[in-house]
Amino acid sequence: MTTVPAAASARRPSSSALRRFLRAPSAWIGLGLMTLLVIGAVFAPQIAPQNPFDLAAIDVLDARMTPGSVSSTGDITYLLGTDGQGRDLFSAILYGLRTSLTVGVGSAVLAGIIGILLGLIAAWSGGFIDALIMRLVDLLMSLPSILIALLMLALLGKGIGNVVLTLVLLEWAYYARTARAQALVERKRDYFEAARGLGLPTSRILLRHVLPNCLPPLLVIGALQVARAITLEATLSFLGLGAPVTQPSLGLLIANGFQFMLSGEYWISFFPGLTLLTAIVAINLVGDRLREVLDPRALK
Secondary structure (H helix, E strand, C coil): CCHHHHHHHCCCCCHHHHHHHCCCHHHHHHHHHHHHHHHHHHCHHHHCCCCCCCHHHCCHHHCCCCCCEECCCCCCEECCCECCCCCEHHHHHHHHHHHHHHHHHHHHHHHHHHHHHHHHHHHHHCHHHHHHHHHHHHHHHHCCHHHHHHHHHHHHCCCHHHHHHHHHHHHHHHHHHHHHHHHHHHCCCHHHHHHHHCCCCHHHHHHHHHHHHHHHHHHHHHHHHHHHHHHHHHHHHHCCCCCCCCCCCHHHHHHHHHCCHHHCCCHHHHHHHHHHHHHHHHHHHHHHHHHHHHCCCCCC
16 A cells, blocks of 8 residues: 555655755745745834824824935834825835735635645546536636626625635636646556555545645646736725725735826835835746746756
């Protein structure tokens, strides 16, 4: 009975894949940027000089102050300036980054769990169940994501929970298609036939033997879907259908300063937009390098 897990584990990503991943400068750049952003988001209450949700700490007389200005009370230096409500933009970006990363990672994880399970079920069952799941996948992937998101949030209303639910609906199809394709390849392997011959339960075959060998492309999909989720959430918040005003994200911060762009007060939208761009670029750099390393046809 030891031959089945041995055969499965023989093809799992090893430490050599990690060494190849870290060989590229783009991987170090992406990981470095992601680390800085995650640290800023996690430790926002400790790093931020101001709580942007505390109305008592906000002075409307400090509205739209330029970067480097000192507050009217003299106790805060606004490194990135202030927005139209007088909030410290640096603090607001840290808290907004917290919201964006939470929504992006949370929706990607939930969509991955649902999509992978449905993909494995489709590959195992075949027939009507396989056709039903794949036609639903084709339908979701053929429609514009932003249109579905707008319709969903118009029905459900604003709120972080509704945004996550909408993003999960949009993202699970990508995981399902990839998981099914990989599982169909794994069904032709010798270890799969050996596991069935030993009479192992279906759940054990799929989760302990098939799934680990499907993980490399799914990890790539997961990294790219996090960036996609952050982008969609920012778009929805910019349009006023995402995070509520009391829980700003990067998209909402960009929207708050959009009306001041032509008046020369560029920093209100520029710095949140730069942070959003940095997060997306960092995640894509990591995802692209993962794809290069985990691609079996790669020469490196």
